[in-house]
Amino acid sequence: DIQMTQSPSSLSASVGDxxxxxxxxxxxxxxxxxWYQQKPGKAPKFLIYDASNLETGVPSRFSGSGSGxxxxxxxxxxxxxxxxxxxxxxxxxxxxxxxxxxxxxxx
Amino acid sequence: xxxxxxxxxxxxxxxxxxxxxxxxxxxxRSYGMHWVRQAPGKGLEWxxxxxxxxxxxxxxxxxxxxxxxxxxxxxxxxxxxMNSLRAEDTAVYYCARDPKLGSSGYVFDYWGQGTLVxxxx
Numbered sequence: 001d002i003q004m005t006q007s008p009s010s011l012s013a014s015v016g017d018x019x020x021x022x023x024x025x026x027x028x029x030x031x032x033x034x035w036y037q038q039k040p041g042k043a044p045k046f047l048i049y050d051a052s053n054l055e056t057g058v059p060s061r062f063s064g065s066g067s068g069x070x071x072x073x074x075x076x077x078x079x080x081x082x083x084x085x086x087x088x089x090x091x092x093x094x095x096x097x098x099x100x101x102x103x104x105x106x107x
Numbered sequence: 108x109x110x111x112x113x114x115x116x117x118x119x120x121x122x123x124x125x126x127x128x129x130x131x132x133x134x135x136r137s138y139g140m141h142w143v144r145q146a147p148g149k150g151l152e153w154x155x156x157x158x159x160x161x162x163x164x165x166x167x168x169x170x171x172x173x174x175x176x177x178x179x180x181x182x183x184x185x186x187x188x189m190n191s192l193r194a195e196d197t198a199v200y201y202c203a204r205d206p207k208l209g210s211s212g213y214v215f216d217y218w219g220q221g222t223l224v225x226x227x228x
Contacts, residue, residue, distance in 0.1 A: 001168070032212060034214050034215075036151075036215070038151075042220075043201055043218035043219060043220055043221055044143075044151065044201075044215070044218055045218070046214065046215060046216045046217075046218075049212075049214050050212070055216070087150065087151055089151075089215075091212045091213040091214065094156075094165050095153055095165075095166075095167045095168060096141075096153040096156075096213055097153065098150055098151040098152070098153070099150075100150050101150045101151075
């Protein structure tokens with residue numbers, strides 16, 4: 001199975017800050033990575049596919065990059081509504097696996 | 108797009124439970140579907156996937172041989188039959204739609220609100 005790790009596990013930042021989360025795969029997954037946002041008590045929401053493509057309707061302050069084993073997710077201008085846990089998910093092979101999540105809150 | 112799960116509840120370890128996911132707002136028979144679960148306070152774990160026509164099914168290692176995913180395209184409904192439940196199966200179970208499925212990848216583009224399963228004596 002492909003193992004996914006994320007760092008940091010949590011972070012606190014101010015409104016307007018640039019926030020970066022990293023996701024690492026245990027083997028080369030090319031660009032086969034998605035990102036999701038989960039707000040407290042809610043179902044996850046799909047944000048980014050194929051490592052860097054923004055899903056329709058997702059604000060442009062969200063972005064993703066990377067390939068192979070190292071990926072980055074960025075919020076360029078943190079907003080109060082971005083308080084959530086963010087998960088990466090690989091789809092290079094079954095079983096599909098998620099990173100452990102990064103909890104983002106406002107300082 | 109709307110996905111509504113039901114069937115969760117408290118069940119004794121070793122017993123069975125069947126979850127349902129009612130789909131609306133899209134052509135259900137054209138999409139692959141997944142079950143994803145989340146233990147209390149924990150991260151997301153993929154459980155199973157079924158092809159749009161039910162022809163292929165795959166499972167996560169922790170549920171293989173105990174859980175069965177199925178669908179009824181005439182009823183726009185996805186199912187998860189869970190047998191031999193264990194305490195570690197306690198989680199919120201989400202159904203999720205997949206517009207890609209298979210050769211072009213897997214993605215969960217819409218999720219239901221989830222249904223809670225508690226396996227406890």
